[in-house]
Amino acid sequence: MKEIKQSKAMKFDTTYVPKGSNPVAKTIIYILLIIWSVINIFPIYFMFTFSLKSNEEIFGLNVAGLPRDWLWSNYASAMGTGNMGLYFVNSILVTGASIAISLIAALMATYAITRIKWRGSKLTNAFFMLGLTIPIQASIVPVYVVLSKLHWLNKYSTLIVPYSAFALSMAILICTGFMVEIPYDLDEAARIDGCGLWRTFFKIILPLMKPAYSTIGVYSYLQCWNEFMFANVFISDSQHRTLPVGIKALSGQHTTDWGPIGAALVIATFPTLIIYIILCKRIQESFIAGAVKG
Amino acid sequence: MAGQTSVSDLKKQRRRRDVVQGINIFLFLLPGLLLFVSILIAPIAVSVYRSMYDWNGFSEGTFIGLENYKELFTNGSIKFMVSLKNSLILAAFSVFVQLPMSLGLALILGRKPKGERFYLTVFFMPVLISTVVIGQLWLKIYNPDYGLLNTLLGVLHLDSWKHVWVGEVKTALGSIIVPTIWQYVGYHMLLMYAGVKGVSPDLREAAMLDGATAGQVDRYIVIPIIKPIIRVSVIFAVTGSLKTYDLVRILTEGGPFQTTEVPSTLLENMLFLRNRYGMGSTISVMLIILCFAFALLITAAFKEKET
Numbered sequence: 001m002k003e004i005k006q007s008k009a010m011k012f013d014t015t016y017v018p019k020g021s022n023p024v025a026k027t028i029i030y031i032l033l034i035i036w037s038v039i040n041i042f043p044i045y046f047m048f049t050f051s052l053k054s055n056e057e058i059f060g061l062n063v064a065g066l067p068r069d070w071l072w073s074n075y076a077s078a079m080g081t082g083n084m085g086l087y088f089v090n091s092i093l094v095t096g097a098s099i100a101i102s103l104i105a106a107l108m109a110t111y112a113i114t115r116i117k118w119r120g121s122k123l124t125n126a127f128f129m130l131g132l133t134i135p136i137q138a139s140i141v142p143v144y145v146v147l148s149k150l151h152w153l154n155k156y157s158t159l160i161v162p163y164s165a166f167a168l169s170m171a172i173l174i175c176t177g178f179m180v181e182i183p184y185d186l187d188e189a190a191r192i193d194g195c196g197l198w199r200t201f202f203k204i205i206l207p208l209m210k211p212a213y214s215t216i217g218v219y220s221y222l223q224c225w226n227e228f229m230f231a232n233v234f235i236s237d238s239q240h241r242t243l244p245v246g247i248k249a250l251s252g253q254h255t256t257d258w259g260p261i262g263a264a265l266v267i268a269t270f271p272t273l274i275i276y277i278i279l280c281k282r283i284q285e286s287f288i289a290g291a292v293k294g
Numbered sequence: 295m296a297g298q299t300s301v302s303d304l305k306k307q308r309r310r311r312d313v314v315q316g317i318n319i320f321l322f323l324l325p326g327l328l329l330f331v332s333i334l335i336a337p338i339a340v341s342v343y344r345s346m347y348d349w350n351g352f353s354e355g356t357f358i359g360l361e362n363y364k365e366l367f368t369n370g371s372i373k374f375m376v377s378l379k380n381s382l383i384l385a386a387f388s389v390f391v392q393l394p395m396s397l398g399l400a401l402i403l404g405r406k407p408k409g410e411r412f413y414l415t416v417f418f419m420p421v422l423i424s425t426v427v428i429g430q431l432w433l434k435i436y437n438p439d440y441g442l443l444n445t446l447l448g449v450l451h452l453d454s455w456k457h458v459w460v461g462e463v464k465t466a467l468g469s470i471i472v473p474t475i476w477q478y479v480g481y482h483m484l485l486m487y488a489g490v491k492g493v494s495p496d497l498r499e500a501a502m503l504d505g506a507t508a509g510q511v512d513r514y515i516v517i518p519i520i521k522p523i524i525r526v527s528v529i530f531a532v533t534g535s536l537k538t539y540d541l542v543r544i545l546t547e548g549g550p551f552q553t554t555e556v557p558s559t560l561l562e563n564m565l566f567l568r569n570r571y572g573m574g575s576t577i578s579v580m581l582i583i584l585c586f587a588f589a590l591l592i593t594a595a596f597k598e599k600e601t
Contacts, residue, residue, distance in 0.1 A: 037416045059440045109326035135537045138582045139337035141574045165333035226424040228540045244426035280415045288488035
């Protein structure tokens with residue numbers, strides 16, 4: 001009986017679209033997929049090639065071809081006068097710290113909400129979920145005024161604290177999805193063995209939540225690494241600029257010189273893309289897990 | 295006697311345990327609450343309060359009631375209505391062009407074509423690139439003299455189609471919409487793809503056995519199942535459009551003649567060009583109201599459809 005079922009399933013797997021559907025539709029689907037792939041890859045190719053060209057080449061008729069002379073000096077000027085190296089480090093610092101802070105805060109809050117029984121836990125959760133809809137712009141005026149009065153602009157923490165706060169809601173949402181799946185018997189057993197809430201949290205829950213870390217990391221990373229509005233408004237000195245602000249400043253200096261701007265774009269983009277391509281399966285799964293648990 | 299004391303002792307013990315638990319709960323919530331209240335909730339309260347002031351950010355300011363709100367909607371030179379219209383156009387394109395593309399791609403990839411993994415990886419790539427980078431890149435594409443687009447049109451002998459893309463009133467908004475839609479197709483696609491993959495193969499099989507075509511399976515089985523994900527995508531797309539800032543700041547700076555302003559760029563102008571912090575707060579509050587209103591409206595619309 002089982003075998004029959006299996007063979008049926010197999011049969012349907014093979015006749016299953018698009019393999020079994022009519023060849024014209026199949027071809028059209030593949031053409032669409034390929035066209036959209038080209039539209040997605042071409043800008044990245046374009047960015048890479050013009051980062052290695054001189055203005056003469058770009059403004060001549062070699063707009064989209066491979067560079068004739070590979071001008072690595074564009075990268076030297078992006079790193080040197082453009083300071084892209086510093087901005088890159090700044091971005092890593094700010095993003096890394098924001099992810100760490102929001103992750104810890106979210107894990108603790110989710111533990112209190114999902115694993116301790118008390119009145120008001122649902123309300124607290126709903127309260128945190130407000131952050132999913134509240135736009136980041138909502139708080140920019142008062143936060144800016146307070147920070148400037150406290151002379152707290154132009155520091156790393158100027159960005160880290162708001163970024164952590166804005167990543168928090170999503171992190172709690174994802175954390176909840178993962179944490180309710182841990183069997184509650186474990187908490188009971190721990191309590192019988194004499195573990196308090198804190199020891200249960202550190203010794204039992206945190207190790208079991210490891211799969212959630214990468215998912216939360218991916219979402220928080222997307223929010224923080226590319227954030228432009230707060231960074232643009234709060235950071236005016238060049239020492240603490242993050243990549244997006246740095247690129248904008250650089251393009252202001254080199255309005256006519258395309259090569260160094262291209263190099264800066266590549267420096268800002270390729271490390272992420274390379275990590276993504278190496279870990280793409282895990283990153284996609286993390287992202288999908290977040291969508292499903294959320 | 296002995297029994298009584300032990301009962302009250304038990305009560306005391308229980309109360310102490312409740313207090314300890316309460317303190318623990320509070321401590322667990324503390325970091326999150328501190329962040330959340332100090333950066334989101336308190337500032338919003340201040341924004342609501344200050345939105346009723348004529349205020350330059352540093353003096354005390356004068357209370358003017360709802361004058362800012364009235365001015366926002368009636369004073370044409372503030373351009374709020376223009377910015378709102380632009381956001382809504384962007385939202386419409388996101389919902390009616392971008393999301394169908396995402397859904398289409400998700401459904402196609404759900405049918406396990408050859409190279410599924412490759413396409414998935416490539417389509418998600420733009421999401422990882424900073425919007426500022428994408429803006430700079432598209433500036434090079436739109437450049438009127440040397441840009442890719444005009445060069446291509448020149449090669450095709452379509453010189454009359456050439457434009458100063460980000461500088462002309464007719465084309466500026468479109469120049470912002472195209473990269474915005476392009477960048478996030480992959481984001482929504484991956485969300486929907488997760489839903490499509492969650493549809494049990496048995497269900498598909500059963501429908502195919504009954505003679506349904508692949509298209510019918512998608513239409514009558516897959517789409518209804520992933521409806522909650524589509525709803526979330528619609529909410530994200532609309533609220534995301536209301537919040538747009540990056541690409542406008544990079545591509546057009548709200549120009550030409552302030553025709554491409556969006557609420558966020560107006561908000562920044564109020565702070566740094568006009569020193570009108572009260573009005574800036576008013577725009578913030580309007581953004582919050584709009585985001586929540588649309589989120590509720592979309593949720594209600596989806597519920598209506600289900601019944």
